[in-house]
Amino acid sequence: MSRTLVQPVGQKRLTNVAVVRLKKHGNRFEIACYKNKVLSWRSGVEKDLDEVLQSQIVYSNVAKGVLAKSKDLKIAFGTDDQTKICLEILDKGELQVAGKERESQLSNQFRDIATIVMQKTINPETHRPYTISMIERLMHEIHFAVDPNSNSKKQALDVIRELQKHFPIKRAPMRLKLTLSIQNFSSLEKKLTEWKCTIVSKDESGSQYSIVCEMDPGFFRDCDAFVRNLQGRSEILAISVHGEGDINADHYDGHDDASSSESKKPTDLVDQLSEKIQRQTLAPKADINESQVKQNKCSTCDAVVGDAKQYREHFKSDWHKHNLKRKTRQLPPVSAEECMTDVELGDSKGNLDEYNF
Template identity: 30%
Template sequence: MSRQISTPSNQVRLTNVAVVRINRQGKRFEVACYRNKIVNYRQGLETDLSEVLQTDRVFTNVSRGQFANGADLKKAFGDDLSEEDMCRVILDKGQIQVSDLERSAALEQTIREIVDMICQKCISQKTQRPFTPHQIRQAMKDAEFRVNPTRSIKQQFLDVVKLLQEKKVVDIERAKMKLAIVIPTAQQTSVQEKLDVFDLYQMSVTHESGEHCRILFLSDPSLYRQMDQIAKEAGGQLEIAQQVVTSNGNIEVSDTNVSVAGGAASTGESMYESDALDKDIDELTEQVKSTKITSLKDGSDSEEETEALSMGNRKKQAKKAQKQSKKARRREKEETAERQARIDAEKLRQEERFEKMSRDSSDTRTEASDTAASSAETKSCNTCGGSFSATQYRAHFRSDWHRYNMKLKLTGVPPVS
């Protein structure tokens, strides 16, 4: 067990912290917030301060843990506000410390919203159909558009459309709006004269209860305020019948090469001539029906030819399957022979290895026995060393050499060889 005595920690470590700071009266005040909550608070999605603030205190420096002085807070925010209200002021008006990942995520979100707005409110001049998000992103990249994080989505949407039209990256335009002006019948002539100045495509004029008339037309979104002003001057009101007008249905590739000319009037005519389209559809339906009837009549005559062709195809398939089965059997035999050859070669290798190991073990035993015999015939003195035969070994203990070494051994001196 360790004898070290640790002092308890009296500090609260702030993790996942985002600092919001504000400068007032020459002093800097900061609050510590959660990164994923400060944006929700400013958007109105989160109202509970305990879910936003890591601690309900005002700092002069969050990283150092220095709290703000009470006198400085009263001087900067006034005497009427509590510390919680001061935190709310800092959260609402302060500057957020944003990391690189958060900045890139906000930038990507802005681009996505701009692209979605363009896809919803813009169409192609040729096809009168909306663009895909991938097309818009590529067009923005080709036009070298740069997102400004301080401007609104609507402003940047207008900037993108204007830039794409100037550089002619794609044939883009704002989708028309279907508007309706409801005015007194007496003002119909004057209002229509004002609308003709803008070269609008009028779809219909209907009279309601004899006192009011309703003029339905297509207009560019940029003219909405002027149309509203015309309706108010005539004592009527402006209604939005359809926010975005686009063409629906399939489109042929050849249709994309046909340019739309003649202004707004020709655009309206190409989009709303439904009678001609219905007539073409009816003619195509009749042609399909007649083709089916003809094919049924000719079908009975060609049954015999079809049976003959099917018989020939079946024979060819049978021959092909037979050839494939022969090849498969031949391949199987070859694989079996190769497998047996590998097995025999492995057995032979194992036998040779076993014989070699047995020979090596017998040689080792012979060498060991010879060494034991030689060691048994000769003996050595533990004090003087050397090797002697049995007769020499007995005579060595009576020699002066052995006696002298025994004296040296008693005095701790090494023996003489």
């Protein structure tokens, strides 16, 4: 009985690679690279070409393993040197990524842009920053689309200008310390009035006069040039100034207990913006009872633990953790005093076991 060797069919080679493609003179040229190495090469982090390329061979189709023809390479690049052509494709070509990978990159960049916008903007009434979730919602509202080939900071500034057309939002002021001679102070003061700056403090020391002020970042270049012309100097104290008690991110987004989220009072920012985007993105808010705002009850410990701050601290306490363990064993909760007694008894028993051992 004769035996035949069964060959695997449908095998796709060179598919688990990053492909860089360059179209030139009507032909398509591709090179196979290691994933995550192309960007490192272009940013200058990676210097070894062998760590970037799977092979120094130019293809017309990497997925099918079709090599590029020598005559096409000479017409397009003027040479058939594979290494030189690979370098040109690596520098000028377009990196091909899968659909899910591209979606993940765009989602991360969208989040980065929203974070920059949050850090650089404030509510003009409360002088506090927006939360990251509110910024993302507003970016969706103006139908913002991420440009993967553009800088995140540049796109964030464009987003801020677009948001200012539709919503109450403005750039967070930057705080500067300006120092110059007393005789030139009057001309500087006029300029600060024109730029609508807020003067925080003034200090006179000998023939020098220093002033701490807050201004719109758009006037910084003009201000710095003006102060230098007056033989003075400017110092940046803070790039973005927010109101006291502000938050830089939604720290409790998706992490608070349900009753904790109910205990939060709606801010003026949410009320103000909800009037504009309620029909499309924001659902009507339920009225929050004043007693819910002031008091919170822990169902695990069956006890009232105070306001929102005390409620969050309660979840870190030994009392709550002890009742969680009892709950997993289907035991009723104990009071704080009973919890201390149980803990002390457990410690004493542990010490006794160590002594007997």
